[in-house]
Amino acid sequence: MKTFIKDNIQAFQEQYQDRGRLLISCPDQPGIVAAVSQFLFEHGANIVESSQYSTNHEGGRFFIRVEFECEQLKKKEGQLEADFQEIAQKFDMRWNFTYGYHIKRTAVFVSKEPHCLLELLWEWQSGDLMTDIALVISNHEDSREVVESLGIPFYYIPASKENRREVEQQQLQLLKEYKIDLIVLARYMQILTPDFVAAHPSRIINIHHSFLPAFVGAKPYERAYERGVKLIGATSHYVTDDLDQGPIIEQDIERVNHRDNVESLKKIGRSIERRVLARAVKWHLEDRIIVHQNKTIVFN
Amino acid sequence: MKTFIKDNIQAFQEQYQDRGRLLISCPDQPGIVAAVSQFLFEHGANIVESSQYSTNHEGGRFFIRVEFECEQLKKKEGQLEADFQEIAQKFDMRWNFTYGYHIKRTAVFVSKEPHCLLELLWEWQSGDLMTDIALVISNHEDSREVVESLGIPFYYIPASKENRREVEQQQLQLLKEYKIDLIVLARYMQILTPDFVAAHPSRIINIHHSFLPAFVGAKPYERAYERGVKLIGATSHYVTDDLDQGPIIEQDIERVNHRDNVESLKKIGRSIERRVLARAVKWHLEDRIIVHQNKTIVFN
Amino acid sequence: MKTFIKDNIQAFQEQYQDRGRLLISCPDQPGIVAAVSQFLFEHGANIVESSQYSTNHEGGRFFIRVEFECEQLKKKEGQLEADFQEIAQKFDMRWNFTYGYHIKRTAVFVSKEPHCLLELLWEWQSGDLMTDIALVISNHEDSREVVESLGIPFYYIPASKENRREVEQQQLQLLKEYKIDLIVLARYMQILTPDFVAAHPSRIINIHHSFLPAFVGAKPYERAYERGVKLIGATSHYVTDDLDQGPIIEQDIERVNHRDNVESLKKIGRSIERRVLARAVKWHLEDRIIVHQNKTIVFN
């Protein structure tokens, strides 16, 4: 199995070795698209996908995502970024190039319930998540077998309110060691410290088991049952210091009715959580998300 | 137009003149279904639809809705209810018979935005709402023309925080005069007094323009925009004294994205509000809803 | 009412007087976006929305829709199109500029069932359809009252298999007289001749009452009932010579079950038809659709 997956990652690298992506956010003004597309054309890059958005009604900010093919991209990377400085300054851009040959490295944090982890592993094995799942960290041993059977290192770090700082020291050490680009909290039921969160801006994705902002905090299915809602949902968001208040990436819902008790709400909820988290992670890995003022622009 | 609609109501009465419905809520125990179905059989009533539900996991309450055909129902009504007392007492039932020849009379309250009112009128004209829309009350003149063109009395009663009691006196007078069974708040943007609400338990249906309990209170679309949600919704519920806390009858949502501003959220929201309210009203009119402990059992 | 609507159209024209749209389809090659965006920038046009698509996998065709703001657009229209010839030739483009001050003129054809017509009128009154509904043609008198009450001319032209050619002569005369840009068949149950269709390529939109290609042809709800499907749908498409085979613009479905008979399928179906047709018409009016090889690219 492991061999197959490493083949998968190598196949990604080869397929996308000349593929680059450029994300830009800047004040809106005429000429941005012309400047960017002219720049790419002159550097031998052919645009294969492009999406843009501007906030006409609120002060005018412009966002664009461009995906391009460029022969020998790896050799041109340095020159490309150096040359882009001029345009970036002229238009006061926040910008970021990413490259297909650099496969992002992901760490998955999980507690007892495995369904979100399993969905990510499934999508990954199917070639739908363009990432290297480099390690799994858990405060329970339950998922060790399935994780290790795929050749992924599994680290068991018991966690509680009391030892939060020490636990995070171990986790940070591992993240550094494995050169992790993205942390996915796949139903990891521990709260992270502000320091940990601050160190990974827009790089920790969480799944919350409710349609936020309904049922912020603990036990959302119990509270949904109490309230008698007719739909339940799940929300994937970037983690910030405010509990369940970070920028929302994706949400979905399913219909329930009076026959559903807390158990069946949880069961239905699990299938929503699985797909909502998988979508959010996929979009992040493909550089489809720009965060702006606690909201996301998702070019999907 | 008016003639057509009154024909419509008469057609309902004829089509359903021998149709009865029985709603029961009682402690769960063996033999309820046998007793009820035996009773109906002995009284010449043939069950055409039946739904039941019991809360196995929480103390055991049993709910059933039976729809039946019974020749000469109008003549038997008194006897039926008298005879049923025995079963009702034996099983400690809360129960209610309704009869197809009694078409419920509805009052619609509306403010400036007409979309929910218009949807109800549309469904009603199409023969999908088994009711007599007896009058419309509004604190704006905007909807007078369309309402009166259908032959429905329209009452303009300006309303504000200051004159709430006097306004409600006029409204109560009209509700009494027109023998109203159901009040529908079709985006009526005024808050009702506790006295008014208490006088109509489970007989006032409101449409709230968010997926409750998210965005309780005012300006839900503005707050949904601020929060950056990826779905917006609407909720229809019975009105109780707690603002937006009454038993939820129906909810629905639609997908939105970063391109949607407050205006487009409102536009999308209107189409959700229309259908959510129309469904809730329809189910109420067909006696498909039982309220139990601030939740609804909807036999649809 | 009529006054209000004509105000509406004028408001559109004012709001969008400097708004232009450019639709392009051409063989894919590097430099297209750069050339087009540079051209618009040099002509004082600021891109407010842009979407593109290329068929990487099948011979490489490139499609783009650009919406732009340009001061004094009406005065520049001629120059813009003349200057664009050079780029168009270089890249072998099929292209089309449209202008916000030119509000498209629509003719609605309807038979007995009014629901699709009424939805279009509703959306139009709400300001959601950027068009002038210039006339309604019907082979029944049923909708005359509502149409004329909005100040729209209504033409009753009885139609049957026998008099198809003569009927179409009258219709063509009216379309010419009213300078119609778009024909919407809002449940118009007559078949058009090949000549009529050929004269309006990608300019006749039909609503078919099934999820095509299931239930092509007559009586789709009856056949859906017979087959026992668990979902029913509707399809909006451009009309071509092949019955129900034209390019699909939009489809939607709703869930049904064994309790639904043909009547209730039709009732549910009507609400699907309404929204599917309204979306397709809206996208056409906003120039969001490119037809290519009997399929649509919809930039929505």
Added chain:
Amino acid sequence: MKTFIKDNIQAFQEQYQDRGRLLISCPDQPGIVAAVSQFLFEHGANIVESSQYSTNHEGGRFFIRVEFECEQLKKKEGQLEADFQEIAQKFDMRWNFTYGYHIKRTAVFVSKEPHCLLELLWEWQSGDLMTDIALVISNHEDSREVVESLGIPFYYIPASKENRREVEQQQLQLLKEYKIDLIVLARYMQILTPDFVAAHPSRIINIHHSFLPAFVGAKPYERAYERGVKLIGATSHYVTDDLDQGPIIEQDIERVNHRDNVESLKKIGRSIERRVLARAVKWHLEDRIIVHQNKTIVFN
């Protein structure tokens, strides 16, 4: 893993040892519900769930599913069925009792693509499929590892048009040996002979990878792509002699657009197929389906 699952089955048997279900189909007439519920009451059975349906508009057939609790059910099974004969004859019923302690035994047939098999295994491990997956039969070796790791026997039987009869002999032998109640074709790409199908009426469930009756037969995703549909679907149905014409149990769809090529349609389709098949199998296992005139009544 295997131990856990066998525990699971034993847990089912214990939890549902006193649970029975009764499915009835008969000509509609007054008194059926009274007779059945009186019968169950007298035999000490308490109704926990009941659903009924009658075809008012077409000759009057009545269908009911009753789920009941009855102490010492296993001992009473013979008596119950013997006593029920009288009612059954009186009302001319087709009827069937099933018992919670008899866990249905399922055989899964699969070819190369594992996604539907994996979903069933997942749902089964989660305790959502009340069955014993007794064996898996495949014409490819691909799924052997995952199946055997769960302790389920895996039989590799190469199949082709040429050796169909011999292959089916082997399969029938295995079905007999393992006392199979239900056969699930989880993307088994071979056609079964009429004899094989006739031997298992309403006991073979297939998943077809389109929204039937659209795209009957081979290569539905390719044809959906060619036709340019905006939604794709999947259909689960009982297998009959007519290819893809058997009674439909469940269908679902997802939205696609012009960007989706055949590959991405297949990918999206796989997730629809997974959930549609899992739902159909679940409903069958819980005796929620009655087949009548090539349609299903699903009491879910």
